[in-house]
Amino acid sequence: MTNTLLVMLIMLSSCMGERGKSGETKALDNNRVITGADQIEAYVPYLEGKRVGMVINQTSIIGDKLSVDSLLTLGVDIKTIFGPEHGFRQDASNGAAVGDEIDPKTGIAIVSLYGKNRKPSKAQMDSLDIVIFDVQDVGCRFYTYINTLAEIMETCAAYDKKLLILDRPNPNGFVDGPILDMRFKSGIGKFPIPITHGMTIGEFAHMLNGEGWLTDGVQCDIKVIPVKNYSHDLYYELPVSPSPNLNSQASIILYPSLCLFEGTIISQGRGTYMPFTVLGAPELKGQYEFSFNPVSLPGMSETPLHQDNVCYGVDLRKYDIEALHKSGKVNLQWMIEFYEAFPEKERFFDSSQSKAMGRIEALIGNDVFKKQIMDGVSETEIRESWEPGLSHYKEMRKQYLLYP
Numbered sequence: 001m002t003n004t005l006l007v008m009l010i011m012l013s014s015c016m017g018e019r020g021k022s023g024e025t026k027a028l029d030n031n032r033v034i035t036g037a038d039q040i041e042a043y044v045p046y047l048e049g050k051r052v053g054m055v056i057n058q059t060s061i062i063g064d065k066l067s068v069d070s071l072l073t074l075g076v077d078i079k080t081i082f083g084p085e086h087g088f089r090q091d092a093s094n095g096a097a098v099g100d101e102i103d104p105k106t107g108i109a110i111v112s113l114y115g116k117n118r119k120p121s122k123a124q125m126d127s128l129d130i131v132i133f134d135v136q137d138v139g140c141r142f143y144t145y146i147n148t149l150a151e152i153m154e155t156c157a158a159y160d161k162k163l164l165i166l167d168r169p170n171p172n173g174f175v176d177g178p179i180l181d182m183r184f185k186s187g188i189g190k191f192p193i194p195i196t197h198g199m200t201i202g203e204f205a206h207m208l209n210g211e212g213w214l215t216d217g218v219q220c221d222i223k224v225i226p227v228k229n230y231s232h233d234l235y236y237e238l239p240v241s242p243s244p245n246l247n248s249q250a251s252i253i254l255y256p257s258l259c260l261f262e263g264t265i266i267s268q269g270r271g272t273y274m275p276f277t278v279l280g281a282p283e284l285k286g287q288y289e290f291s292f293n294p295v296s297l298p299g300m301s302e303t304p305l306h307q308d309n310v311c312y313g314v315d316l317r318k319y320d321i322e323a324l325h326k327s328g329k330v331n332l333q334w335m336i337e338f339y340e341a342f343p344e345k346e347r348f349f350d351s352s353q354s355k356a357m358g359r360i361e362a363l364i365g366n367d368v369f370k371k372q373i374m375d376g377v378s379e380t381e382i383r384e385s386w387e388p389g390l391s392h393y394k395e396m397r398k399q400y401l402l403y404p
Helices: 003-014 067-073 122-126 145-158 201-210 249-263 321-327 333-341 360-364 369-374 379-384 389-400
Strands: 051-056 077-083 109-112 130-134 162-166 222-225 278-281 290-292 311-315
Touching: 051 067, 067 077, 122 145, 130 145, 145 162, 145 201, 162 201, 201 222, 201 389, 249 321, 249 333, 249 360, 278 290, 333 369, 360 369, 369 379
Parallel strands: 051 077, 051 130, 077 109, 130 162, 162 222
Antiparallel strands: 278 311, 290 311
């Protein structure tokens, strides 16, 4: 390592404090969470002389700056930025195709992995020596960043490139939900895992390799920079929103429970500035006092369910999310409650009503849950039906854990 680089590393490290709930910087202490990206001294020397590609988005920060900007300052030779769903600058709605472009600030080419191509091309990979993956995940099967991880791992394996993973905490670090029945494999569920898989990106990468889940069982050469002072039961507040519709800590913690409603006629607040913190539908007028009105919001939700119609339901913005996190469980009572309250039961799960609705089978991961809700099966019985698959997964998961 050159003396100049060493001095810059020390200076940059000294500027990094702990981001608190309001985003302020606090004094360093021995117990604060230190992300893989923030440990620049652990990996920047490893990048010297290498042509680097980065799979990053707006969550990829070092201190309070985008990692690409910090690493360029340190002399890292970044050739290409690969952007996942929502784009590099988090300006694309859920599921929207994202095009290639040039980053106006750095002049670096940005290649979308959520447009016409889901994997880098041979030409793009030939121009690189190593790829960095640094994207904040939220720990759910139907959140697509783990799919991007798998596709990048397959690409690196195909072209004999190493993947450097800068690990970050999982804000939903618990394990719960039914294991995906692979008959319902889709873009929002590609692996036989529960709703909340209880792993960081670094751990999940080890699982992808170890379980042979990559295409044709290929193995990716990975190096993980682990998070310091993290455990799976830690209540961790994300410093940056991971995607446009997870724009608050409440939405992130409620997401594993409320995303299931995308397979129902009940709005989860898409088309408002409080997505995944409210639930409701126009048909529930008179049963609930709280109301909200979904509208088209470019960059968040252009055509939300129940657009321009007042929805009535519940406001969960003041719900005790720390208690929900501590419970280590997906909340099923809201699904049971809203099905019971909805007047036209045959419409509740009928995805043919709107393109804004998904299939509950793809979201929950089986074709049993829908019937259980319709038949009034208790939460206890529903959870019992997730066994023995859930227990088997928990046991298998242990061998890939990097954190307590």
